[in-house]
Amino acid sequence: MSAAEAKYNSWTKAGLVSRIVELEAELKRHGHFKEPPTPQPQAPPSHGGSSGAGADASAGNSTVKKAKTKGKMDPSKYSTRFIALKLAYLGKRYGGYEYSSSGVLPSIEEELWKALTRAHLIFPTQDERIVDFDCCEYAKCGRTDRGVSAFGQVISLRVRSAKPLPKKQAPPAAEENQQAQTGEQTESPEEEKPEVLRPFDPVHDELDYPRLLNRLLPDDIRILAWCPSPPPGFSARFSCGERQYRYFFTQPAFMPLPQRGGSSRVKTGWLDVEAMRDAARRFEGTHDFRNFCKIDMSKQISEFVRVIYESDIEEVEGDTTNLPFLQTASLADSKLAGEAGNYPKVYSFNVKGSAFLWHQIRHMVAILFLVGQGLESPSIVTELLDIKANPARPGYVMAHESPLVLSDCIFPSGDRSVRGPDAIEWVYSSGNPAVGMFGKAGLFHSVWETWRGHKTEELLSSQLLKYVAARAGDIDGMVVDTPDTRLAEGAPGGRHAGSYQPIMKMAKLETPEVMNERYAQRRGFANSDAMRASKGKRKLDEDTADE
Numbered sequence: 385m386s387a388a389e390a391k392y393n394s395w396t397k398a399g400l401v402s403r404i405v406e407l408e409a410e411l412k413r414h415g416h417f418k419e420p421p422t423p424q425p426q427a428p429p430s431h432g433g434s435s436g437a438g439a440d441a442s443a444g445n446s447t448v449k450k451a452k453t454k455g456k457m458d459p460s461k462y463s464t465r466f467i468a469l470k471l472a473y474l475g476k477r478y479g480g481y482e483y484s485s486s487g488v489l490p491s492i493e494e495e496l497w498k499a500l501t502r503a504h505l506i507f508p509t510q511d512e513r514i515v516d517f518d519c520c521e522y523a524k525c526g527r528t529d530r531g532v533s534a535f536g537q538v539i540s541l542r543v544r545s546a547k548p549l550p551k552k553q554a555p556p557a558a559e560e561n562q563q564a565q566t567g568e569q570t571e572s573p574e575e576e577k578p579e580v581l582r583p584f585d586p587v588h589d590e591l592d593y594p595r596l597l598n599r600l601l602p603d604d605i606r607i608l609a610w611c612p613s614p615p616p617g618f619s620a621r622f623s624c625g626e627r628q629y630r631y632f633f634t635q636p637a638f639m640p641l642p643q644r645g646g647s648s649r650v651k652t653g654w655l656d657v658e659a660m661r662d663a664a665r666r667f668e669g670t671h672d673f674r675n676f677c678k679i680d681m682s683k684q685i686s687e688f689v690r691v692i693y694e695s696d697i698e699e700v701e702g703d704t705t706n707l708p709f710l711q712t713a714s715l716a717d718s719k720l721a722g723e724a725g726n727y728p729k730v731y732s733f734n735v736k737g738s739a740f741l742w743h744q745i746r747h748m749v750a751i752l753f754l755v756g757q758g759l760e761s762p763s764i765v766t767e768l769l770d771i772k773a774n775p776a777r778p779g780y781v782m783a784h785e786s787p788l789v790l791s792d793c794i795f796p797s798g799d800r801s802v803r804g805p806d807a808i809e810w811v812y813s814s815g816n817p818a819v820g821m822f823g824k825a826g827l828f829h830s831v832w833e834t835w836r837g838h839k840t841e842e843l844l845s846s847q848l849l850k851y852v853a854a855r856a857g858d859i860d861g862m863v864v865d866t867p868d869t870r871l872a873e874g875a876p877g878g879r880h881a882g883s884y885q886p887i888m889k890m891a892k893l894e895t896p897e898v899m900n901e902r903y904a905q906r907r908g909f910a911n912s913d914a915m916r917a918s919k920g921k922r923k924l925d926e927d928t929a930d931e
Contacts, residue, residue, distance in 0.1 A: 395485070396494055399513025457544075459507040465545040465586075466521060468538055468611035468620060469593065470810055471496075474604040474834070475533040476786060482527045483515045489530070492605060493517075496539075499600035505543040505593070517541070523620040525793040526627060528931055529743065531785035536608075536628070536792035540620040546591045547584045586612050592814040599825055603834050606827065609810035615797070624793050625800035626693065628736045629931065631749045632700065632787040635729040637756075637872035641864045642714035651717040652868035653878065655756035657731060660697050663755040663762035664733060666769070667695040667748060675768040675777040676748050677741035679896050681903035684916045688896065690744070692737045693803060697752075700730040705846045709853040714860045734791075738801070745931050746874075749783035751887070753872045759884050767888065778890035784874035788931060 395403070475481075479489030483497070494515060501512040506520040525538040594607040601607070615623070633655075640653030650656050674688040706726040710716065716727075733749055751768070754760040768774060796804030812827070813820025821828050853859070870878025894902075897912070904915035 395511075395513050396498065396515055398498065399511070402513065457504045457507070459544075461549070463545045463547045463549050464542050465547070465590075465612075466540070466542045466614060466618075467593065468540045468614045468618065468808065469597075469607055470609045470611075471537050471539070471605065471607050472535045473533060473537070473606070475528060475531050477602075477604060478530070480528060480530045480532070481524065481534070481537070485515075492528075492537075493524075495602055495605055496597075499597050500541075500543070502600050503596050505591075505596070506541070507544070523622070525620045525624050526790050526931070528788075528790050529785060532788045532790065532931055533786075534790035537790055538620045538624070538793045538795075540614060540618055543593065544591070546589060547586075587811055587814055590814055592820065594813070594827070595820055595825065598827070598830060603830060606831060608827065609812045610814075611808050611810055614808070618795075620793075623795050623800060624739075625796045626736055626738060626794035626803060627740065627790065628734070628792040628794070629740070629745050630789045630791045631733040631735075631745060631783070631874070632789070633731055633733070633749075633753075633872075633874060635727065635731060636710065636717075637753070637874075638870065638876070638878040640710075640715050640717075641868050642712075642859050642862050643865075643868070644714070644863055645718055650719060650756070650758040652757070652870060653872070654717040654720055655753070655872065656720070656758060657697060657756065659758075659762055660733075660752045660756040663752055663765045664695045664697050664735075664748075666762065666765040667692045667735065671769045672771045673741055673744055673769075674771060674896055675774060676744050676751070677777075678743040678747070678782070679899050680742050681899050684900050684904065684912055684919070685741075685896070686900070686912075686916070688741060690737055690739060690741065692735060694734065694736040695748075697731055697733050700732050703730045704728070705842070707846065707849060707853070709850075709859060712859050714863055740931055743782055743931065745788060746782040746785065747780075749788075749874060750780055753783065753874070754780075754887070757872060759871075760887055764887055774888075776892040776895045778887050778892055780887055780890060781873060781879070787874050790931065 473481075473492050475492075477489065478495075479487040479491050481492045483491045483493040497515045497517070500506045500520075501508060508514070508516065509519045510516065520541045520543065522541040523539065526534065528534055528537070590612065593610045597607045617623075635655055635657065636653040637655055638653050640651060643651060645651075670689060670691050672688045673690050677688070679685070704726050705728065707728060708726075710727040733752060735745060735748070751760065751764060755762055755764065768777075792806075794804075794806045795808045796802065797807035798804070816823075820826060823829075856862075869880055869882055869884070871881045871884070873879050893899075900912040900915075904910075904912040907915065909915040909918070
């Protein structure tokens, strides 16, 4: 990559577009700009907000108006403070939390950057179109992957404050010098006293950071709360003692086929939730999870031991859509008849741990689904955690990303290695709580509108499914005799996989040590130890949630 290309590597997509417009306007100003050979008429914008650039490009206009430059704030005129923000986002539209210049989809971090700079809460040291958080002591708790959501992500950073700076007073020496030159003595009336500023309340007098940012962020990214006074030395990444994830799934996992009973296995599409619970609880404790993750060789991770505090499966009450046709004899699974109630049911795999490896949760869920379908025994978890017997991961497919949520990040007081409750005091509204939560741009209203939009889609699709079922005829008379080879992996439908091959008979990947060694040598290092040494003695992602 040339130096010219590297220069724009960290620019946002919106920043690159605005730069192109600037360069075109500059070329036109000097008479070097040529219109495209087949110009297309541009429709007027449907909403306000983008002027200037469009006017500059209008055909036949010889005098080009200067684009309005955005007024910049002088950082020296404002005080700053170090805070933490708790945020939530729905990850479906995004390419992950972390910004990547090569990403096709926008990232959560890029949207945060644009909102923070537009609100003048941070002051970039270079062009604000370049995403570079080095200017504000920024840290993030978790790096959720593409499509993954979060309800309790946490970041820490230094932002602009509403607290007035102390007024600068002229030094006494300057006043005495003026008197010596003029020979006049300045009178000081007895009634003149220094201005007394009223105390600044660090919460109620401060900017309402959540409300301010939520006005600028997309509807599927919300700032939930802020912490006015994080503990000394606080870092959203390194101070986190516990990360909690949830992975949602339905029962049945996908649309079952009408089949005859009699098989000893769970009917395809349905899940043995009790067997999944048995398997899930085997994750608890301190284990080497190398067989439940994806290896990122660029990081040269050599430590795969992680602590899982809790691992269980629970039913999610109140989120059931009743589809009665699922209980017809040919679709239902008689072995699960004890599960009373409406179908489909909703469950979540809940896991709490100190930190996680890359894609660890999705690999854990993939194994749980195989257990739930009766393809593997719960003991498969114990076997895969035994790295002496199984030092390399079998090549199984990890679960889908969209049902995964980083549900919370916990920051205990004192030693973060000792598990404890969240010690951070979160403020959900700096001013009037009624306005902050239920005002025109209140948190409840914006989250409700997002939910309502998705709920309408769910309602219409469920009604359509019922409509089809009501007119399809006798489902019990449509028995499919061919074997159903689909596998549940968290996606809306099952994956057609052919004849199932047990985990322990699958081809094994290379061990992490072999992968790291080969990668380091390809990068010109003698071995992986030399590559690690070149990175310095820094913490890698043993302190980071990398799902």
